[in-house]
Amino acid sequence: MNALDFTVKIDDLHQYELITKNYPEKLLPDQVMLAIEKFSFTSNNITYGVVGEQMNYWKFFPTQPGYGIIPAWGIAHVINSNHPEVKVGQRFYGYYPMSTHLLVTAGKVSNKGFMDITEHRQALPPIYNFYVNIEQDPLFTPRTEGLISIFRPLFVTSFLINEALADQNFYDATQIMVTSASSKTAQALAFLLAHRKKEIGQEFSLVALTSDSNVAFVKNLGWYDQTISYEQISHLTADKKSIIVDFAGNHNLQFKLQTILKEDLIYNCLVGLVDWQNLEGENPLPKEGTFFFAPNQVEKLQKEWGVIKFQQKVGEALLQFISHAQSTISIKKYQGVEQLKQLYTDTLNGKVDPKYGNIVSLNES
Incomplete structure (x- = not known):
């Protein structure tokens, strides 16, 4: 064959x-x-x-x-x-x-x-x-099969990041910035973070960083508190304890963000490489970030919750997200x-x- x-x-x-x-x-x-x-x-x-x-x-x-x-x-x-x-x-x-x-x-x-x-x-x-x-x-139905195929693995990554941040009480940050905010994994993370804010009253501002052409789309998602184009990052609030969740991988963007935030950058989570052709730049980064390796977090949560409970929690959250994603x-x-x-x-x-x-x-x- x-x-x-x-x-x-x-x-x-x-x-x-x-x-x-x-x-x-x-x-x-x-x-x-x-x-x-x-x-x-x-x-x-x-x-x-x-x-x-x-x-x-x-x-x-x-x-x-x-x-x-x-x-x-x-x-x-x-x-x-x-x-x-x-x-x-x-x-x-x-x-x-x-x-x-x-x-x-x-x-x-x-x-x-x-x-x-x-x-x-x-x-x-x-x-x-x-x-x-x-x-x-039960997650798979003729109506949801396409979106599940697209989002399930990406959503799991976002779920794991959300739980890892929550384990650390979000490092007491008052600002979480998400680069490449229009990407599918970033969308899922924004949904989860916005839901957690509402659920437990967590005090942080969720900021989307995206290209100018995607600003309108990201704003319409309704999950971010603020949407800023890469060209306007000088407008970021620089005196808040901040987390970066970086899906872009752009070296120069990282340099700009670290230069603005300085010591207020308390956790720099490296996830994706959407902008993979700009991984290097002339200026060395003040600090290296921490690469997020999803399988390690899966193992941790499955030990804490058990495999069945882990799967249930992910499945329930994914269905909630898919019900929103169908309209966007x-x-x-x-x-x-x-x-x-x-x-x-x-x-x-x-x-x-x-x-x-x-x-x-x-x-x-």
């Missing part, structure tokens, strides 16, 4: 190549062949590519030397199974390559899903190796290789409209 992989050059993300892969008809014990129906694509996927070497993202779906496959979250269905508990036709949500198919080895199978126990994935974080049986997951985000579908090429190039170059959530399918049906 033939499959198609969208691969990118590891040392130059602007270069990509389509690779045809041949899978044998006969599967080994416990192997399952999945046809990937669709996957979401956001600036977060570009971050996967930028830090692919450091964070081992290239190891999930190995390909030809010098190239990698950027992971994406999506939905696939079983077209062939050699595991007695995984049936043809079942649909699973999880971490997929930008491809038409994925061959996995199913282990720890339950009615909720399975783990891919393929040898090369065993040293990688388990959170990325679990495939959810969406027929058994429209699904935009991309079909086939040529449309994926255009979407990938546009996202790589920062030419994305925040009001759309992008869903890609490389399979014909």
Whole structure:
């Protein structure tokens, strides 16, 4: 059976190549062949590519030397199974390559899903190796499937940041600034922080930093107390104890913010690399930030709450968020290789409209 992989050059993300892969008809014990129906694509996927070497993202779906496959979250269905508990036709949500198919080895199978126990994935974080049986997951409905596919992994990251900040009583900050405030993960975090403010009366101002072209969109979300374009950051209040949650990764923006805030910057949380082409600058940063590694926080909360309670809390919060996101985000579908090429190039170059959530399918049906 033939499959198609969208691969990118590891040392130059602007270069990509389509690779045809041949899978044998006969599967080994416990192997399952999945046809990937669709996957979401956001600036977060570009971050996967930028830090692919450091964070081992290239190891999930190995390909030809010098190239990698950027992971994406999506939905696939079983077209062939050699595991007695995984049936043809079942649909699973999880971490997929930008491809038409994925061959996995199913282990720890339950009615909720399975783990891919393929040898090369065993040293990688388990959170990325679990495939959810969406027929058994109440979050997935025909109406919400698209938005869940786009937001679920991003929302989990935001949920974890929110909980990590709350654990520290928000470092007694009175101002939280979110860069790249129009990005999907930032939207989810703003929703959670705004909800927490209302719920417990937390005293901090939530400030959105975004490009001039996205100011109106971010203001209309209704979650930020103040929205400032990058060109106007001199208007920031500089005498408040502040937190930065940085989804942009822009070196010069970091330098400006640190120069303005000085000792009032009490926590600098580095999350994303939306502006990945501006990671370096002439001026050395006064302080290095702290990189937020989501799997560590997952492990902490699952130990404290238990796995089931953790999943329940995330699920309940995600449903609340999706009910709001339905009025602000429209699904935009991309079909086939040529449309994926255009979407990938546009996202790589920062030419994305925040009001759309992008869903890609490389399979014909």
